Amino acid sequence: MASILCLLAGVLALLTGATPAQAGVLTRDEMVRRFPAPLIVGERDAELPVWPLFRQNATATELVGYVFESVDLAPIPGFSGVPLNLMVAIDPKGVFIGVEVLSHHEPVFLDGLGEAPLYQFVKQYKALSLKQNISIETGNHRARHADAAHAYIDGVSKATASVRIINQSVLAAALKVSRKKLGFAGGRDPDQIARVHPDVFRSMDLAQMQRDGLVQHLRVSNRDAEKLFAGSPGAGLDADALAHPDDVFIDLYLACVSVPSVGRNLLTPAAWRKLQGRLEEGDHALIAISSGRYSVTGEDFVRGSVPDRLLLRQDKLPIDMRDLDLDLKLAAPLEADSVTVFRVIAQAGLDPASPFELALPVTRNKGIVYPERITRELVVRYQLPADLVIAPEGNNKSxxxxxxxxxxxxxxxxxxxxxxxxxxxxxxxxxxxxxxxxxxxxxxxxxxxxxxxxxxxxxxxxxxxxxxxxxxxxxxxxxxxxxxxxxxxxxxxxxxxxxxxxxxxxxxxxxxxxxxxxxxxxxxxxxxxxxxxxxxxxxxxxxxxxxxxxxxxxxxxxxxxxxxxxxxxxxxxxxxxxxxxxxxxxxxxxxxxxxxxxxxxxxxxxxxxxxxxxxxxxxxxxxxxNWIPRYAECGTPCQTCRHRCDYQAIAPSGKVDYAECFQCMDCVVIYASDQQCALRITQIKRQRTIPIQPAARSQP
Known part of the structure; x- marks a missing residue:
């Protein structure tokens, strides 16, 4: 019966609307108010909950961008447990036109700091590009400068968790729109996301995992690092590389450790269970095992933050990943100076069935007062075998x-x-x-x-x-x-x-x-x-x-x-x-x-x-x-149930006020009890009465 009720309720809710699920609040009139002439607000997209913006240019109408609400596309729960709702606008090149807060329930901004720092924080997205790796900076890191591949926005002190969730919401929603509407998905449907198969496991050693591409190995000498900068202003700036060209610059192993055939072979059983406890459904975990003079994290790396020296990209777009702050023991015979695990949340849209790349940027500075930054990348491509993933069946986010x-x-x-x-x-x-x-x-x-x-x-x-x-x-x-x-x-x-x-x-x-x-x-x-x-x-x-x-x-x-x-x-x-x-x-x-x-x-x-x-x-x-049984004597004269009702839902007349009844059924128990119901007790006593009979006369 309950299963049928669930199904009927689902069908009833489905019949109430045939458009894609929308939890946003913006109406067309509100959109026109926020984006007045000369901008033109188009019709809301029938496939994806976005509003196109146009501008009349002579006789042509050109697309200015798309506006959407983050809660429609990436409802990531905030610190309060309720998703924030942000209005995001991007242009056809994936550059942010602006971000505004529509609603939120973040305690740190409602009860502590006030909302001004929140509004100031989201203003920083304007003019940034989705093609940049956007990081939130705090403390001494705020002096770093943006370039074509990196962008840095100031965080909010005492609100680290909340601004991180805001950043994830903005990027996840914007990436979904850019893949769907701007052609950034490399020809694939971004809604069709495969999943890692949780039940497929192949026992393999490190060499087998490397042969199958499950573990990628990158070994770079100082000589190799110097070749990266050959012919550029960065050449010859690393004295250590010139003095010891055969020494190891970095020896790096990279793997998607959330895949059972990788994680269970690479980690100890206790470490695998520990990792599983930190991931939610649809999340991915990438592990970086490195040694050498160049570290993936760097000396100024803050645990739990976004890495600067390791970038994740798919379809030429950066995908946000964050250090899990986990110390995991390796089962594989690897010697490493550092083992770092990064989490990619499900809403980021990483497709494990499609190839992605991990880039290691190497930066050199030339000059003292206003140094010139020269950056080159070491890139590792990664793709899981088909048997380790589950192909999407329809829209698996429906x-x-x-x-x-x-x-x-x-x-x-x-x-x-x-x-x-x-x-x-x-x-x-x-x-x-x-x-x-x-x-x-x-x-x-x-x-x-x-x-x-x-x-x-x-x-x-x-x-x-x-x-x-x-x-x-x-x-x-x-x-x-x-x-x-x-x-x-x-x-x-x-x-x-x-x-x-x-x-x-x-x-x-x-x-x-x-x-x-x-x-x-x-x-x-x-x-x-x-x-x-x-x-x-x-x-x-x-x-x-x-x-x-x-x-x-x-x-x-x-x-x-x-x-x-x-x-x-x-x-x-x-x-x-x-x-x-x-x-x-x-x-x-x-x-x-x-x-x-x-x-x-x-x-x-x-x-x-x-x-x-x-x-x-x-x-x-x-x-x-009227499901509560009553005797004619309930209320006249018996008042037992009325006095025993903790909700005071029974009138002196014995009538039950069903609007105030909580179905505790105490009165029903009393009604059926020979020990508690006054009427039943009386009836039993009467049944036990011995009738008086005249004594029999004796015969003479």
Whole structure:
């Protein structure tokens, strides 16, 4: 049943739009405002979410460039866990026209440094080229000068991680557009990216790996290095090379160590496992093993940064790679002065099935005051054998590929939802034994917190609703929903459960933060923390607050995404579940404060403040079943369930308020219990009454 619901939800979301998935916010009117005459904004591309820019030149209309949003093409999660959205414009030669920030959630710029350094940082991309290797510089390195192959932009102190992610987002999105629209992909389709085959392994020694091209060896003597500069101003500037021409300039081994047939043969088992733990799906790792007087990293190299002395290129375009800061032990018999591993993230678009090159630039300076820089490159070409990669099947970045990649998570979720659906459908059997029901509920809440929440990141939120509203307002497709399969499946189940049982199924069983609150409250009771039961008239008034919050958030979604971004922080879900409390202290204090409040007032946030719960309560009005069984005597005179209801969702008359019911089923357990239900206890006592009978007369 749960699997069918997942499929139906996916089909429903797909039918809502037929254009490519878009999470961006720019409309045509906004584009025209940002790029006024004499520029002309063309129609949005039907194949790739980009806007072409034109200029009228006499009688001809010439292409000025393309504008796009990074979140549409490279949604790389920021430090907060949410992708930044940057507006990027490039010209037909791959030169940046400009970069602007549309939205972000980076704590260091929101809560610490302010946004001015962020805006200043992105301005530096103007006039830089995608054909340059763009590096972020800090400290003493800021004195380095750009050239045709290198560009340097100033970083932001105390925001190293955030600006690095911004740089990756800009470059990954721009590279995808340049490959697709500017012909920089060497004739291949940049959307058709092969993958390294994770299950193919061939046991080989170093010599075999070199013969198969899996390990490339470059040995350069001082004499060879000097020949690079022959006939140029750089000739004869290296005194050591002239004095010792036969000495080793560099002895370098290069390999794609994330390939099992390379990594498992080249590294020790412990080092291979360590490397695997640092890579995400689709990432690549390149290893450089070097010795000699010229190092790949250099004396001023900072661990964790982008290398200057080793460049990665494919289709003549540089691809960003970064030191993993890993010390790995080699299993192969190699002596080396340094072993460095570099990570290439999946969004960078490196195709392992196509050839790429690793270049080692060697620079000499002539002059003292204003030295002339002369650079030559040592280039190593690299290509994996066909049997070690999986050829692309269609667009492997489509939502169908994402669903396929998470099939085991979806299968486990389907089993969990199937178990919950069956349990709720057979509530009489489920609640027949109070102790057994308690164990089932606690186990399921732990499943919700651990798997649905922290592992699968399936926390439904008011953001799901505001995102749909904003997309519809901008007349964008809703296909972006399909790129989060856990959310789609959960929504499919929740919509059906709303029809059957109301809001309680999600709020009481499937909300990770709600489950975290409930277990916090139970732990507090076990520790004998005094509980505060709010008086009924105040309880009724406080429950209205969440509806006010919902109205404010929904209204803001129609006219201001900036205000919406601030208002949705009323939900602590991102802090507590998505970011696992790794956030600036005000957000953490707020989330922890709500958990502490729930330890004295049962599920405080869920009952009084949760705007998403309010939306489900309203949607739950279409509920078909009054599924909580009642006796005629419930409420008149029996008040047991009302007093035992922690959510105060039962009126003195015995009527259940389903909009405030969290389906904890405590009242259903009481209803079926001969030890807890006052009516059943009374009936049993009456059955045990011995009737009075007249004594038999004795015979004379």
């Amino acid at each position: 939502w169908t590929a994402i669903w396929s990649g998470r099939r085991w998570e979806l299968a486990l979720l389907a089993v969990g939802l199937l178990v919950l659906g069956a349990a709720l459908a057979m509530q009489k059997r489920l609640t027949a034994h109070a102790a057994r029901f308690d164990w089932f509920r606690r186990a399921y809440l732990l499943f919700t917190i651990g798997f649905i929440g922290y592992y699968a990141q399936g926390q439904l939120s008011i953001v799901n609703l505001t995102g749909v509203i904003q997309a519809l307002m901008a007349r964008r497709s809703l296909e972006f929903l399909l790129f989060d399969p856990m959310t789609v499946c959960l929504w499919g189940f929740v919509l059906v459960s709303l029809l059957l049982w109301g809001r309680g199924t999600f709020c009481g069983w499937l909300c990770p933060f709600g489950a975290l609150q409930e277990l916090t409250g139970k732990l507090a009771r076990w520790a004998r923390v005094p509980q505060w039961r709010i008086k009924p008239h105040w309880d009724a008034r406080l429950k209205r607050i969440k509806y006010v919050m919902l109205a404010g958030i929904v209204a803001s979604a129609f006219f201001s995404s900036e205000i919406t971004d601030k208002l949705v922080e009323l939900e602590p879900f991102k802090t507590a579940i998505t970011l696992n409390f790794v956030r600036s202290w005000p957000y953490v204090a707020y989330a922890v404060g709500l958990l502490l409040a729930s330890s004295v007032v049962y599920k405080f946030f869920c009952r009084y403040l949760c705007p998403f719960g309010a939306s489900l309560a309203l949607l739950g009005k279409i509920r078909l079943l």
